[in-house]
Amino acid sequence: MDNEAAPNLPLPDAFIHFLNENGLDPSIYTMSDLTPRYVRLKPGCEAYLEEIEAEIECKLGKVAWLPNFYSLPPHIQIANSKAYQEGKIYGIDAASGAAVLALNISLGDHVLDLCAAPGAKLCMILDLLGSSGSVTGVDVARHRLAACRTMLQKYSLGDHCRLFVADGTTFSLFPIRVHSDSKSCECGLEGKLDVYKEWTSRRPWKERKREAKARASVASQLASRIHDPELIFYGRNSGVVGLSKSELYQTLHCSEVLHCGYDKVLVDAECTHDGSIKHIQKFEQWGWKTLQHRVLNAERTDDLTVLQLQLLTNGFRLLKVGGSLVYSTCSLTVAQNEDVVEQFLSKNASAELLEIDAAEIWPCKSGRVPNTLRFDPMTSQTSDIGLCTKDTPGNSNAWSITTK
Numbered sequence: 001m002d003n004e005a006a007p008n009l010p011l012p013d014a015f016i017h018f019l020n021e022n023g024l025d026p027s028i029y030t031m032s033d034l035t036p037r038y039v040r041l042k043p044g045c046e047a048y049l050e051e052i053e054a055e056i057e058c059k060l061g062k063v064a065w066l067p068n069f070y071s072l073p074p075h076i077q078i079a080n081s082k083a084y085q086e087g088k089i090y091g092i093d094a095a096s097g098a099a100v101l102a103l104n105i106s107l108g109d110h111v112l113d114l115c116a117a118p119g120a121k122l123c124m125i126l127d128l129l130g131s132s133g134s135v136t137g138v139d140v141a142r143h144r145l146a147a148c149r150t151m152l153q154k155y156s157l158g159d160h161c162r163l164f165v166a167d168g169t170t171f172s173l174f175p176i177r178v179h180s181d182s183k184s185c186e187c188g189l190e191g192k193l194d195v196y197k198e199w200t201s202r203r204p205w206k207e208r209k210r211e212a213k214a215r216a217s218v219a220s221q222l223a224s225r226i227h228d229p230e231l232i233f234y235g236r237n238s239g240v241v242g243l244s245k246s247e248l249y250q251t252l253h254c255s256e257v258l259h260c261g262y263d264k265v266l267v268d269a270e271c272t273h274d275g276s277i278k279h280i281q282k283f284e285q286w287g288w289k290t291l292q293h294r295v296l297n298a299e300r301t302d303d304l305t306v307l308q309l310q311l312l313t314n315g316f317r318l319l320k321v322g323g324s325l326v327y328s329t330c331s332l333t334v335a336q337n338e339d340v341v342e343q344f345l346s347k348n349a350s351a352e353l354l355e356i357d358a359a360e361i362w363p364c365k366s367g368r369v370p371n372t373l374r375f376d377p378m379t380s381q382t383s384d385i386g387l388c389t390k391d392t393p394g395n396s397n398a399w400s401i402t403t404k
């Protein structure tokens with residue numbers, strides 16, 4: 001495909017070539033005016049629907065295939081609305097919702113979100129779990145994870161959650177249930193403060209400042225990324241309260257992982273974001289040269305696919321037997337989606353790619369690998385994302401992949 005085939009597009013030749021290589025129609029990047037935006041209604045806020053519609057002056061269209069999701073015209077802004085500021089609605093694309101739904105969360109599940117920030121999917125997982133189970137959110141970017149913490153507080157969702165600044169390719173901590181026979185998550189806070197105050201963000205301000213200074217050197221930052229997860233948030237019922245530092249940072253042997261790992265893992269991997277139409281449109285202002293560097297640069301993409309495979313591999317390692325994993329990206333490229341999954345499967349005989357039952361009614365396409373799925377503006381009326389789920393031996397779960 002060349003520029004002549006898409007005369008109205010302001011996209012540079014190199015990007016058109018990139019789309020062509022991935023079998024993508026450039027007109028998906030001109031559809032943003034037609035693609036709706038989406039909100040998710042916080043469970044329990046159904047009674048406010050009419051009030052919200054009156055405030056934002058538009059009707060919310062129920063998304064039939066995605067519980068609690070509503071579409072609205074793309075020009076409607078929600079950020080300044082009272083409904084958004086009071087935590088009654090979330091701004092999240094429908095394709096992101098599909099990625100979470102693909103996890104098939106059950107009450108009581110212990111879920112790991114390995115690339116969690118800024119946290120739109122993490123919040124949805126917590127809403128689905130209600131007051132059961134636990135969620136462990138991990139992200140390498142401290143400032144992004146801090147935004148995630150703010151979101152948990154805004155939506156009052158943190159009770160069963162803990163957040164770690166850590167490298168998802170090496171993160172090794174398991175759900176707190178491994179301690180549950182000896183420690184109750186419900187135990188009182190009194191008398192336990194001395195156990196956890198030494199290593200959480202509740203430490204004195206001076207102490208935290210000193211540590212922040214120490215982290216300022218690139219070398220120590222890298223070292224802490226690789227070796228030392230840092231807990232920056234935990235809820236009262238996250239299982240953390242009452243543990244000593246060594247108990248919290250205990251890692252398990254391979255044989256224990258099989259039964260003590262997470263029930264569900266989401267690997268919403270770092271990617272080139274080329275599937276995000278709004279992201280690509282920003283390059284009109286940032287300059288197409290930046291696009292060349294950030295999206296099309298083969299070396300960067302190679303590095304990213306290595307990272308994606310490592311994240312996927314580590315997420316799978318932390319999954320218990322019979323658990324399932326979803327791998328997703330907001331890139332539309334084959335290299336960052338199907339290729340990563342195929343490479344992973346070729347090295348992990350115990351993993352299997354299964355069909356996502358719920359997807360029967362989803363407006364998406366099959367990816368190049370059977371049981372993977374792709375969302376795009378034309379097929380799905382959504383913006384961007386990609387995902388897949390995987391399984392361990394001895395159970396009926398599986399992998400599925402989707403991109404939006």
Ligand SMILES: C[S@@+](CC[C@H](N)C(=O)[O-])C[C@H]1O[C@@H](n2cnc3c(N)ncnc32)[C@H](O)[C@@H]1O
Nearest residue numbers: 115117118119120121139140141167168268270
């Ligand atoms: C696509 S975003 C995740 C979006 C998030 N799941 C949500 O729904 O809001 C990818 C995230 O991966 C994080 N990331 C990049 N490299 C990582 C690594 N090695 N370990 C953990 N997180 C990483 C980035 O900081 C970024 O926040």
